Amino acid sequence: MSDIIEGRNPVIEALKAGREIDKILVADGATEGSVKIILAMASEKNIMVQKVARAKLDQISTADRHQGVVAYVAAYDYSDLETVLDQVEARGEKPFVILCDEITDPHNLGSIIRTADAVGAHCVVIPKRRSVGLTAVVAKTSAGALEYVPVCKVTNLSQSIEMLKKRGLWIAAAEMEGNVAHFEADLTGSIALVIGSEGQGISRLVKSHCDFLVKIPMKGKVSSLNASVAASILMYEVFRQRYGKDT
Incomplete structure (x- = not known):
């Protein structure tokens, strides 16, 4: 399309x-x-x-x-976040949500959606403004994952975070200055991961609504990771903690 x-x-x-x-x-x-x-x-x-x-x-x-x-x-239709959560809870599952804060590169968003499918995340959330939408490039980069992963577009990401909290989700933000390494954080329950933009990271306002900040330890010379790479590392840590030896 x-x-x-x-x-x-x-x-x-x-x-x-x-x-x-x-x-x-x-x-x-x-x-x-x-x-x-x-x-x-x-x-x-x-x-x-x-x-x-x-x-x-x-x-x-x-x-x-x-x-x-x-x-x-949009190359694909968007889903309603609360409807997705209702469906997840009706199946007796713990929600696993990916929140993208101002991701503007369609290749990054497509890659995040592709990994979200691989780890069994229930949906990806993007804000209505200052974010790439579901373009043909996003669809192509997702390698078909858009057929299986609901993408929800919300007017206000901070308000959506507060709604997720009320529904029992913990909100973990990927942050270079986070106070706990991603593999030391407890990511086993109902969880939402916040991934920041390619250049600016997570906005101050969104960060203030998160429950805790997790960092990805690095020993190299480059100071940061590509947004989709960081998202993949964190998503697979949730996957590891949730399923462990059952995978």
Whole structure:
């Protein structure tokens, strides 16, 4: 499935139909007519809008009919986080959730989803803003895992963390300055792992809502790990502690 919609009327119709739109790009200076309608609808639906040079839209366009507007749509449908948790608990399982804080690289998100499937995580959560959505690149990098791992898009990650806490989950954040090594932390119960962005790590606000911070010890010269690599290490530690010799 294509991950972009080009043109003013097609974007308006997608908005009317309730299509899951990650963001809309609008050419600099375009504010009148149908663009004004698009901006108003996007604001009402809390969809991110970015102003970009028209040349940028020319590069993105595949049909050369963008008319100054391109919308990025999800390659797959998103799931509802509380519904996923209800289903997990109905099966008598302990929830295992991956929270991605401002992951903007589609390859990283795709890799995280792929590992989430491998370790039996119940869902991956991304924020509505400042995060890559379910683009075709994410789907391809996940190597089919998107067919099996629900991805939930939430308006506010901190509020979602508080909801998870109320439902009995512990929130562990991957942090270089964490106070416990990942293999020493107790990750056996209902757990949510928070993975930060490629450049900035976990935001201060999100970090303040976490129960504890775990670090991945390193002896090399490079000071940090790629987001998807760090996520994989932590996810497999949960896997090891949960299943141990049963695997």
